[in-house]
Amino acid sequence: MDDRTLLRIIRPVIGTDACSDxxxxxxxxxxxxxxxxxxxxxxxxxxxxxxxxxxxxxxxxxxxxxxxxxxxxxxxxxxxxxxxxxxxxxxxxxxxxxxxxxxxxxxxxxxxxxxxxxxxxxxxxxxxTDGQPVQRRGAKPEELICVTGVLGRAIPGLTDKRFWKDLCEPQPRVEEGIAIRKAGATAMMDISDGLALSLYDIAEESGTGMTITGSSIPIPEDVDHSEAMTAALFGGGDFELLFCIPENSYQSLNLPCTIIGRVTDEPGVIMDGRILEKKGYLHHWYE
Incomplete structure (x- = not known):
């Protein structure tokens, strides 16, 4: 059993809203x-x-x-x-x-x-003091799916000293989060547990699907491509922001970020035409 599964025990006690973000x-x-x-x-x-x-x-x-x-x-x-x-x-x-x-x-x-x-x-x-928080459950079909920064830099730090600070000294995207909220983002979360799980979290809370393009995901160029992609999708520890935003609102966002896909009507998360495996960093309890 993992921490997300345990939420099923908590939801009936304190309500879905309290477990959504x-x-x-x-x-x-x-x-x-x-x-x-x-x-x-x-x-x-x-x-x-x-x-x-x-x-x-x-x-x-x-x-x-x-x-x-x-x-x-x-x-x-x-x-x-x-x-x-x-x-x-x-x-x-x-x-x-x-x-x-x-x-x-x-x-x-x-x-x-x-x-x-x-x-x-x-x-x-x-x-x-000037608006509403951006939760996970607001994404709507046809909106853009975007990320800040470069993903897959933390996990390589376990074996590559070049990325040690990325692993041990994460940089919260405070200014970016405020700017994204003000621009009109409908859903947002950090990518602490990996991109794949984060996409599933927003999709499930919003009642939508997600489709992304693997080649659009920003990963470090000085790491083996396969290893960097695995770290970005499933490794966690990056603490960049994943957000959904209407296309016209995106045009007003004066912030370096990357469009990686779109929100869809169909449930599930698709990458390059295939179902993206739902896995990432999870806390597990063993009997």
Missing amino acids: DCAILPLPCGILVTSTDMLHERSDFPKGITDWQIGWMSAAVTISDIAAMGAEPVQLVLAIGLDDEDRLKGIVTGASDCCNQFGATYAGGDLDAHHELTIVSTGLGII
């Missing part, structure tokens, strides 16, 4: 507040060789990325840190604080505890 949405008189939380474990989330500073950065970045994917401005972040070694604390907190400063948020403390495996829970707040 990485952020919860809270309307306020001053705007709309979005909140997100992520749990990271040393063995499953942090690659060997990563520094404590990079662990802190990554812990903050994954949550800020969820906020960015709603088109919101990050405001505040707190960390609950289960430490296996107290000497690691300063590096972790410094990395998290540096990431917050880079993307306009305030690192506001949190909680500390002892744990046999380093475990960090990152919780962030963001705000929108």
